[in-house]
Amino acid sequence: MGSDVFEITVNLVKMLFIFLLMVQLVPVLVWVERRGSAFIQSRFGPNRVGPLGLTQLLADAVKFLMKEEFVPAQGKKLLFYLAPAIALVPGAVAFGSIPLSCPVHIQRFLMLQHWWGPYDFEFQSFHFGVGIVFVLGISSLGAYALLLAGWGSANKFSLMGALRASAQMISYELALGLSLVGAILIYGTFDFTEMIAQQAQVFNFELLGHAFHLRKYGILMQPIGAILYFSSIFAETNRLPFDLPEAEGELVVGYHTEYGGLKMLMFYIGEYGHMMVGSALFVTFYLGGYTIPLLTTTQINNLFLSMGAGPNVISILTALVFHVAFFAKVLFLLWVFVWVRWTLPRFRYDQLMDLGWKTMLPWSLANVIVTAVVVAYVRSK
């Protein structure tokens, strides 16, 4: 536990804030998804309720809340109600362990006739030294929500959807786990903060008489790993082109066929949470986390210093700037999810499995081997 009341309070508030950030992003994403789909298909999308259809989300939420309670007669009530609650957990907990910005340093200050501090608050709910292993472990619990929903609904469509979804998730978890090994070989750590610190380093080289200063972003060193990772999160999150578990023509909507109202919405929150975790991991591993390509921390600090801000305010504002940068990257990747959805056609189930086992797994193995040999050659000098 923290050393005093102030620290504990801030930590709890921070945790709640990060959780709400994730939950609040879901309606925005639903809006982006609808408007984005409409944009790609050159139609309007929701545009009646509020400016640009933004308040459509609130209307939807009220509608979801007012839906009738329904359990299939043969369904197992306990599992049926537990499944949507469990669907929320992996995304939220995994998201809590990813650093969303640089740490905030608070110097000693006077409050309520008492000196507090100094403090260092990390911009994440909790900091495990084994970051990526913890995230992979927690996200692998996502399969239970599907299996509970599929079994608890007592419906053959739900069951088949759940089985397909979990078989697909576990098949692509191999390619996902293996594609990250290449990046871990380069960074030599499981800790997200250290990875980001390593990617913030600059390496200089000359090409055609011009001097280049590039950040050591993971995507420059692991392009194949990045592609493989990004493709496998589509399958992990059951998004098109890999949305076989809910292929409308065959399985109605898959494992949540029998769910309605808020319970169905919770599965969507879980799915979007999973997407956010996947994108945040991609940003952390391959796009330099919260760093900004051409800007350093000292430059931002000096900018705020020239505005006449105090040290605590500077620290907070810098963290916020990096936080915005992080979310810009994540939101771009989330837009790519929508983009791909309307660009690629759906795979057939056997093609999906073939792609996972026979194409992506061998390629990520090859990536690991090549990376290991190169790292051994470069680092031994």
Next chain:
Amino acid sequence: MTPLFAALILFFFVLFFGLFLVWVSGLLGPKTKFNKVKSEAYECGLPSQETHNTKIPVKFYLTAILFILFDIEIIFMYPWAVSFIEFVQSGAGPYILGVMGVFLAIFIYGLFWEIKSNALEWE
């Protein structure tokens, strides 16, 4: 605040938040009388041909079992990857490459055996 305690708080908070949402949605919705047809399992307008406990292809389980085996091999690569640079810098680069090389050779042999024996075919 240890990370474990924070993680547990978040874990249980989210779980109970989810259960609370489920409870609230049941509370706010309109109450209707029990309807036998409505509470049957969903089917596209026809009487259900099969019940929910229909036969499930063995394929799924075979995939899951192969997943476990390959997953463990991948988990073994994580400590290897994280300590790789240390090994290389202490001059044991060829050794650690050789150790994982043998392991990977076995892994790759297994993978290609599975592919060749059509264990991963889905019709």
Next chain:
Amino acid sequence: MPDISQTAAVTLNHYLALSAIVFTIGMLCVLLRRNLIVMLMGIELMLNAVNLTFVAFAHYSSDISGQIMVFFVMTVAAAEAGVGLALAVSIFKRFKEVNIKFLEHLKG
């Protein structure tokens, strides 16, 4: 007066006692249940209890070897579950039965 925070701390005994309880439950599961799959689950429970002992000893004696053993035990346990379930599935496919009582008749 003894320091309360010292006496209330979790010691190795607590972990070992928990591990013993879980191990016994797992063993009872193997002995009492008749479903082949649930018996396999009991074995997993016992292996988990042993893993807990390894990790607790590794922690309290500051020796990392215990964790490596857990790693190996997990591998073997997963492999065992895989083979056990494969056998159970092939038995089920042939006899439509996984009750151990029925399997007593498989002699000769």
Next chain:
Amino acid sequence: MDISTIIFIILATIIVVSSVSVLMTPNPIYAAFSLAITMVTMGFLYFSLDADFIAGVQLIVYAGAVMVLFVMVLMLFDLEKETEAYSKGTFSVFLKLMCGLFLTGAVALSVRQSIKGLSDVAKVATPAEQVETIKLLAGRLFTQYVFAFEALGVLLLVIAIGVVAVARSRGGTHARH
């Protein structure tokens, strides 16, 4: 009472309750889900013992893979309720219960005897030290235990082949038609 004690009590209670429910529930699917809860909680307990990597592996391998396999196989079998969930016969049950109690006593006694030489106070590792723990673990794994590591690779290969062979096998003299 400090925070680690509270965590231990909560987690231990969940573990015991869920593992008892593995034993008691007649429906195998519920038993499998209870076992999954046990595995996840056990993973959290490993975190409290500063074995972060092992805890992550526990979540990935046991909770994420082995238990999913169990649940899938049970769905494949489609056993709603077992007709004879438990062994019959009062004497055999009595015997088995006695065995269980005896074992508990024996384990508890040996535990009491064996802990005398160990210190009860363990150091608490910070996240930076955790990373070092992993590197220490890897260092041992790939030098001292390297033979076991390669042997496990072979074991996994053999099992991958064996499982496919078992799943393929058909026929036999005992087939019921």
